[in-house]
Amino acid sequence: MVRIYRFSGVRPVKEAAPEIAAVPYDVVTANEAKAIIAQNPKSFLRVSRPDAELPGIPPHDDRVYQRAREMFLLLEREGLLKKDPEPGMYLYRAQQNGDTFLGLCCCLDVDDYRNNKIRRHELTRYDKEEDRTRHIEAVRAHNGPVVLLYRDDAGLFSFIESQVARTQPPVADVWTEQGALHQIFRIADPGVLAELEQRFAAVPALYIADGHHRAKASVNLADKILASGNQPGDEVCRFMGVIFAHNRVKIHGYSRLLTDLDPYTPDTFLKKLGEHYTVRPYAAVDGSVYNITPAITDPEKYHVVHLYLRGTWYECTRPRETGPETPNTLDVAVLQKHVLEGMLGITDPRGDARLQYLGGARPVSDLEKLVDDGTYRLAFAMQPVKVETVLSIADAGGIMPPKSTWFEPKLLSGLVVHSFD
Incomplete structure (x- = not known):
């Protein structure tokens, strides 16, 4: 052994x-x-x-x-x-x-x-x-x-x-x-x-x-x-x-930050995003927390990601697929497929300069500051992956998408x- x-x-x-x-x-x-x-x-x-x-x-x-x-x-x-x-x-x-x-x-x-x-x-x-x-x-x-x-x-x-x-x-x-x-x-x-x-x-x-x-x-x-x-x-x-x-x-989530929204404006981006997720404004967030608690009932049944844009938080949800979780059904993979690649054309999540990451035990307020001061246009705060999911994917020989987990x-x-x- x-x-x-x-x-x-x-x-x-x-x-x-x-x-x-x-x-x-x-x-x-x-x-x-x-x-x-x-x-x-x-x-x-x-x-x-x-x-x-x-x-x-x-x-x-x-x-x-x-x-x-x-x-x-x-x-x-x-x-x-x-x-x-x-x-x-x-x-x-x-x-x-x-x-x-x-x-x-x-x-x-x-x-x-x-x-x-x-x-x-x-x-x-x-x-x-x-x-x-x-x-x-x-x-x-x-x-x-x-x-x-x-x-x-x-x-x-x-x-x-x-x-x-x-x-x-x-x-x-x-x-x-x-x-x-x-x-x-x-x-x-x-x-x-x-x-x-x-x-x-x-x-x-x-x-x-x-x-x-x-x-x-x-x-x-x-x-x-x-x-x-x-x-x-x-x-x-x-x-x-x-x-x-x-x-x-x-395990903490690994946040995504974007330098621009081209070819969208904030309003057209939110409208297009609504074709892939149900998008609802989220109540004020405690900036000291590391992970945002989903407002939706039964969050385990949904892909959940929180978006910060123009000083407002939104909760974006999408029904989760049935069956065992695989690398392609993780929240970060779904966001990459439908939004980062599908909407914004970011095909290389490891190398595209428009996409940056903020990992680990960093308070949500850090994301807000980076968007509010104009360094980035928007931020996606991800939910943490369950450790059992990581182990099961490794057992099956699978590979997690880039920047999926931040371990403490x-x-x-x-x-x-x-x-x-």
């Missing part, structure tokens, strides 16, 4: 963890990372976003990846990162907005990815795969965890949760600017580690929630070494993940690193 492995993590010494911990590499631009590093030279972004400190050098130049390696070694030489002497596993706990998320940090097998025991629901892009493959190869470490889910059918989460009290105190405590607390606990007890390995051996599959490119890059590196005629070591054939119970995470929690980089040097 699923194989998990112990590893000797490279971790910040406890007092340095708040400075080293960094947001994931792919949620900031090079300029944003440069500004963070200027304020905090110990930030792990120096490893994960080395291009931020190399202006004028192409982002995929060999010197960029070499810089990542140098910064990683510098943190070790300065005594800010140290490797645990014995293999173990780690608990990653995040507390934010009244929610507590707890996952198990361990290593996973690239063969389980190849054999579809580690399942995915998202297409990867070659350029991003290549970037992370080269980064992992240069640094000789997996420094960003892949977030995965398991179906918690046998009380596995309860056993994992019980280890928090046994492994106190945490080896890292980090408060983010948003008021979230991220903690790492180390599991070193051989008996507990063996039981975790045994329990996960009964889990039929894991599901990637976040980090599809990091996982595929790890497989690519192992394949590259094999293709060269060499045998990759065990550690190269593994990658670091944090595994959460499927019913212990949150988002994990910090640099708190635990899997090094295979």
